[in-house]
Amino acid sequence: MKLRKKRKQNNDAEELDITALLDILVILLVFLLKSFNDSDLTVDLVNELSLPYSMSRTAGHHGVILQVNKKGNVFINSDLLGNVDGDETFGKMKEVLMSEYRKRSTEKEGEKKKKHLINFVFDRGLKYAVINKVMNVSSEIGFGKYKFIIQGEE
């Protein structure tokens, strides 16, 4: 008799209540939708680099990414080249940019607009003298379109 009773209880197990889980999912969905970004630009920010805030709302585009952090270290596509005060840094920069330029020149005709695009990610405390030097080198190679990557204001 006892055994029979137990079996009956197992068969009538209650359905799992997932209402609370669904509530959390909906909230998560709203937050994720808010932070969704459709730009094709992805930047791995290097250490000791804080971006300036701006009111600009133009989405970024994929291109060569040149970063200069607070200490003046230059990175192209996240590879460290040296410091802006170093003698060889700008020589190395020219070499890397030239190879990037050539690589992009062989890409599809349809992407012509993006070929000569360079994204600058500068620390907010950098002086214009440094920025100008970096921009001049990029311009010498053939990158004529500069984009400053900035952080959107809240």
Add this chain to the structure above:
Amino acid sequence: MFKRTRQVEKLERLNIVPIMDAVFIFIFFLLFSAQFIKLFEIETEAPVVSEVPEYVELEKDPLNLILKVYSNKIELLKGIDRIIDKTFYKKDVNYLILLKQELLKLRLSHPDDDYVIISPQPQIKYNEIIKIIDAAQTLPDKKIYKVKTKDKEKVLKKIFSQLVLEPMDET
């Protein structure tokens, strides 16, 4: 008679399993594309240097707007002769707002001139340059500004959409 009421009571529960599957997939997609630091861009152009002097007869005096950024002030220069039109001193807390108002006024009165040259001194910090670019490009909130060019009327998206950064000629 009674059969009908029984059928209504036995109505099946809504099956939300496929919807939940879709929502889960959606969440994964959004998690991968989420960017918690919102990155945007400001477009500038390399200064164009022409070694051959070109003679072009101009219909009227162009705006040829230049903003010279010093450590204590911003000078606004206009025209072919680059005459100082206004000076904004940084000790004034609202200097950026005043600059924006002046630039907007100039843009509305010169519909065909859509570029501004910003030339900072070498010691000026990047953060400040970005603030000046913001003042030269971002329109005041919730207002629509229109300019009439030769062919048509257009709505402004930025005060000056073309921007050139060039080193200051201190002579």
